[in-house]
Amino acid sequence: MRTAAMAHQSKEPVTVPETTPTGTAAAAPAMSPRRRRRLGDATFSGIATTILVALLAVLCEIGPRAGWWGEEVLPSTSSIVASAADLLGQPQFWGDAARTSLEIGLSIVFGSVLGLLLGLVFWKLPTVGRIFEPYLVSFYAVPMVLFYPLAIVVVGINASSVVILATIMATIPVALNTTVGLNGIRPVYLKLARSLQCSPRQLLTSIALPAAAPFIVAGLRLGVVYALIGSIAMEFVTAQAGLGYRIRYLYEIFDNQTMFAYIFVVLVVSMILTALLVAVEKLLVKGRTQ
Amino acid sequence: MSEINLENVEVAFDTPAGTVVAVSGVTQRVPAQGFVSLVGPSGCGKSTLLSVIAGLTKATGGQVQVGGKVVNGPDRGIGVVFQEDSTLPWRTVLDNVRFALQVAGVDKEGQLERARWAIELVGLKGFADAYPSMLSGGMRQRVALARTLALEPGVVLMDEPFAALDQQTRIFLGAEVRSIWQRSAQTVLFVTHDISEAILLSEQVWVMSYRPGQIIDVIDVDLPAERDPSIVSSHAFNELHNRIWTSLQEESMRGFRQQEGAA
Ligand SMILES: Nc1ncnc2c1ncn2[C@@H]1O[C@H](COP(=O)(O)OP(=O)(O)O)[C@@H](O)[C@H]1O
Ligand SMILES: [Mg+2]
Numbered sequence: 001m002r003t004a005a006m007a008h009q010s011k012e013p014v015t016v017p018e019t020t021p022t023g024t025a026a027a028a029p030a031m032s033p034r035r036r037r038r039l040g041d042a043t044f045s046g047i048a049t050t051i052l053v054a055l056l057a058v059l060c061e062i063g064p065r066a067g068w069w070g071e072e073v074l075p076s077t078s079s080i081v082a083s084a085a086d087l088l089g090q091p092q093f094w095g096d097a098a099r100t101s102l103e104i105g106l107s108i109v110f111g112s113v114l115g116l117l118l119g120l121v122f123w124k125l126p127t128v129g130r131i132f133e134p135y136l137v138s139f140y141a142v143p144m145v146l147f148y149p150l151a152i153v154v155v156g157i158n159a160s161s162v163v164i165l166a167t168i169m170a171t172i173p174v175a176l177n178t179t180v181g182l183n184g185i186r187p188v189y190l191k192l193a194r195s196l197q198c199s200p201r202q203l204l205t206s207i208a209l210p211a212a213a214p215f216i217v218a219g220l221r222l223g224v225v226y227a228l229i230g231s232i233a234m235e236f237v238t239a240q241a242g243l244g245y246r247i248r249y250l251y252e253i254f255d256n257q258t259m260f261a262y263i264f265v266v267l268v269v270s271m272i273l274t275a276l277l278v279a280v281e282k283l284l285v286k287g288r289t290q
Numbered sequence: 291m292s293e294i295n296l297e298n299v300e301v302a303f304d305t306p307a308g309t310v311v312a313v314s315g316v317t318q319r320v321p322a323q324g325f326v327s328l329v330g331p332s333g334c335g336k337s338t339l340l341s342v343i344a345g346l347t348k349a350t351g352g353q354v355q356v357g358g359k360v361v362n363g364p365d366r367g368i369g370v371v372f373q374e375d376s377t378l379p380w381r382t383v384l385d386n387v388r389f390a391l392q393v394a395g396v397d398k399e400g401q402l403e404r405a406r407w408a409i410e411l412v413g414l415k416g417f418a419d420a421y422p423s424m425l426s427g428g429m430r431q432r433v434a435l436a437r438t439l440a441l442e443p444g445v446v447l448m449d450e451p452f453a454a455l456d457q458q459t460r461i462f463l464g465a466e467v468r469s470i471w472q473r474s475a476q477t478v479l480f481v482t483h484d485i486s487e488a489i490l491l492s493e494q495v496w497v498m499s500y501r502p503g504q505i506i507d508v509i510d511v512d513l514p515a516e517r518d519p520s521i522v523s524s525h526a527f528n529e530l531h532n533r534i535w536t537s538l539q540e541e542s543m544r545g546f547r548q549q550e551g552a553a
Contacts, residue, residue: 186374188376189376191372191376194346194364195346195364195369196364196366196389196390197364197365198393199393206389206393210378210380211378211380213380285380
């Protein structure tokens with residue numbers, strides 16, 4: 001398996017090994033810009049995903065009915081969907097959802113901004129990059145939840161501690177991908193910029209950022225995914241509100257039915273978010289079908 | 291009018307393996323509105339010399355004057371066409387060409403007008419809205435040429451702009467460059483490793499030696515102004531070709547032996 005450090009040496013966006021208890025890096029390998037080169041890829045995977053999800057739904061419907069497993073292990077699809085629909089009418093659900101959305105939203109914004117800034121610094125000051133990049137890379141190997149007690153001591157048990165840790169998780173892929181993208185800019189573009197006498201701002205906005213865009217966008221996509229994973233995982237571990245917290249709470253009081261309804265909602269939201277990200281990414285790098 | 295004056299130009303690079311003298315003691319002149327080609331074995335310092343004239347590399351000795359002014363850095367009056375594909379893939383052809391004008395502070399109307407003019411000049415009318423990825427390598431180099439010409443620089447430096455292209459495309463684009471030059475008041479320095487290309491295009495050919503990069507031969511091309519490719523079978527062309535080939539061959543062999551010895 002490739003390590004983050006190795007991936008960083010290569011010209012591809014950094015992919016990330018699994019780092020959090022609940023997070024999977026399943027989305028990571030799909031982040032290569034190379035993916036866009038084959039047209040119809042997205043359509044194909046869209047159809048395949050729909051079929052897979054449908055098959056899974058049918059299987060989960062038949063399972064408990066045919067007695068392959070009990071309702072308490074995994075309730076049937078129809079009953080999960082029904083409870084999920086129920087949830088949508090409950091103020092408590094919306095309270096949790098609002099808090100989690102806020103945490104995820106803030107982590108995405110802070111993580112993207114911080115990541116971009118770090119990437120720019122590492123590019124502009126290669127010495128700084130050489131010193132700090134390895135630490136950033138090895139941060140992946142550290143389960144972020146372990147810092148939760150520290151975050152609590154510093155800011156207390158509230159949304160801030162979740163946001164701080166989720167922000168760190170979101171920052172890293174953005175920073176690393178941005179650095180790789182900027183360092184990979186073809187030298188002739190920089191020569192062109194010099195010969196045309198671009199100002200530093202023109203160099204940044206008209207050459208550097210667009211040239212590195214496929215990497216940056218892939219990094220941002222990872223950042224969003226990690227903000228989501230991070231927020232829910234941190235809530236799950238220790239928090240007093242939010243979707244992650246609610247799922248753990250329902251688990252502890254053996255309310256499987258509602259717990260699965262929550263999990264279902266989170267899954268659906270994550271899938272919608274991922275689909276949106278793909279669409280946004282397409283829009284951002286349109287035209288250059290290299 | 292922009293003539294290029296090189297006075298004892300020297301460029302040395304400090305490398306881990308020691309100092310590499312890429313260009314040494316080059317004293318030459320490209321007359322205003324002249325067209326000079328620079329040929330030499332690969333690695334002899336052609337790009338380095340061009341880069342010094344463009345103000346992108348500092349000479350470690352001597353000086354370069356363009357239009358009577360000492361070159362100290364990049365100048366929009368000196369246009370460069372790079373060997374590598376330098377089109378920006380996220381911009382359309384029109385926006386690629388406009389980019390140079392935008393950076394130069396030309397107003398929007400002027401940008402559009404001059405970009406359209408330059409695109410037509412290089413024969414890419416009808417492709418203004420295409421992205422570079424939809425174009426062939428030859429067309430992309432024409433986009434780069436249009437971008438340089440749009441600024442109407444007094445001096446145009448071209449670093450093996452067509453080296454990566456097939457022979458037919460290269461001959462065709464070369465003829466186009468010459469015809470554009472004939473209709474303009476530009477001074478052109480054209481780097482190539484293709485002797486025929488050098489003779490076909492230029493008024494004078496400089497031959498550069500391998501390490502240290504010196505100009506070892508200067509050949510005036512006394513061929514008619516209108517040159518169609520059939521000229522390559524003429525006696526005059528062959529004589530020129532032989533003379534350049536002989537100086538180059540010795541140099542290439544010497545460079546090859548030096549590299550072999552160093553390896
Ligand atoms: N920035 C640099 N640092 C060190 N050596 C260089 C640099 N640029 C060019 N050289 C060396 O200078 C010599 C001439 O290079 P160049 O001008 O690119 O040759 P050409 O264009 O004729 O093929 C080569 O030996 C090359 O290795
Ligand atoms: Mg060269």
